[in-house]
Amino acid sequence: MKKINIAIDGPAGAGKSTIAKLVAKKLDAIYLDTGAMYRAVALKAIRQGMDTKDREGISLLISKLDIKIRHIGSEQHILLDDEDVSKEIRTPEVSIGASNVAAIPEVRIKMVEIQREIAATTSVVMDGRDIGTFVLPGADLKIFLTASIEERAARRHKEMIEKGITHVSLEEVQKDIVFRDRNDSSRDFAPLSKAEDAVEMDTTKMTLDQVVEKIISLVG
Ligand code: DC
Secondary structure: OOOEEEEEEEEOOOOOOHHHHHHHHHHHEEEEEHHHHHHHHHHHHHOOOOOOOEEEEHHHHHHHHEEEEEOOOOOEEEEEEEEOOHHHOHHHHHHHHHHHHOOOHHHHHHHHHHHHHHHHHOOEEEOOHHHHHHHOOOOOOOEEEEHHHHHHHHHHHHHHHHHOOOOOHHHHHHHHHHHHHHHHHHOOOOOOOOOOOOOOEEEOOOOOHHHHHHEEEEEO
């Protein structure tokens, strides 16, 4: 089968990861959650007591960083210095840290290199903020997913509870999303934005199946 690259971008909680995973399964492609990579960088910085906005310090950290992506079934696992941190990266503190480190060009350059390497050899459905605009400008299909802020917060909150993170309130999740929407859209280098040739889908009132079917129909 022909190699295919699909870019799915959009703000936090728009449903990117759930949808990208289902689309990848249908197309027999790998699902790559690029947000997890920025989260792993943030986790490392936080564990070392660093400020996630410290460009110089984080740039140094990134030069010695060991991040590996593994797939177990359809689940992506992320290894930081060979430790599986897939669950540890899902806290609100790491979310904010990830948004901060993602604004540092040195971090993005390193992450994008890994992402492009994977896409060059494998069929991949990649989700993030800059996949259609920067990481894979030549992707076969670009989707930009949105949903209302209330719906996005509710989805993220439910997802966290399902992952065993039960101590964070819906209000905290919504506050975190509002902060990250602003931070991710306003950075200078590869901000969150819709690629000109991306298909925009507002998923607020759509079911998962409807969104997945629409994307599959666009693959052709
Ligand atoms: O998708 P996520 O919520 O796990 O992403 C965490 C943060 O990482 C998000 O606030 C912005 C950043 N990010 C990014 O800048 N570019 C990407 N391709 C993916 C995530």
